[in-house]
Amino acid sequence: MGQKTNPIGNRLGIIRGWESNWYGGNDYGDKLAEDDKIRKYVHARLAKASVSRVIIERTLKLITITITTARPGIIIGKGGQEVDKLKEELKKITDKEVQINIFEIKRPELDANLVAASVARQIESRISFRRAIKMAIAAAMRMNAEGIKIQISGRLNGAEMARSESYKDGRIPLSTFRADIDYALHEAHTTYGRLGIKVWIMKGEVYGKRELSPLVGMTKGQGKGGGKQDGGRKPRRRK
DSSP states (O other): OTTTSOTTGGGBTTTBOOSEEOOOGGGHHHHHHHHHHHHHHHHHHTTTTTEEEEEEEEOSSEEEEEEEESOHHHHHOGGGHHHHHHHHHHHHHHSSEEEEEEEEOSOGGGOHHHHHHHHHHHHHTTOOHHHHHHHHHHHHHHTTOSEEEEEEEESGGGOSSOEEEEEEEEOOOTTOTTEEEEEEEEEEEETTEEEEEEEEEEEEEOOSOOOOOTTTTOEEOSOGGGOOTTTTOOOOOOO
């Protein structure tokens, strides 16, 4: 069973938390569709900012959107201008007050979303898929990953018949629920069609009780609450 299911969904409530945190009631479907719309907009709007995940929390009048990124400076902008602009754009989508928090990913080599996106981007730039995959695996193992597996499927090198190839280093115990495994799927668009890229990264094992926040291990960047760089605090006067 562990070999076929999504490793993240398989660990929800055990060692992983949800990326949408709210009570929907009768409006559950509308809120779920709105969450999807927000995520697609943020990923498209911040395509160059290496965004990994968008976590959404709702209260009656406020939506808190937490963006995890390897490049927080691009999102925040000079003096917080870019994050303020993004906040106003998201307000138009939701018709509610929006608060934006930014968390920095310190080791992007261990984030499955960013690794898959990087491999896809290199393949689209006509770099050999084997070279791109081997470089990604080497980078992850240098950052002390316990294991990494990358699978690529499609018309590799323009072959007439589609096939799949897998590359692996270390261990990926998919059936062990305490194993902290990150997973992502991205597509590379080539002249021969789409190539599917799947990435599994084993970060270690979790023993005992763990906080179920998706932000475990992240570092909070500047730009909290819609994002002035000083967090909205007034400067202190010198005596």
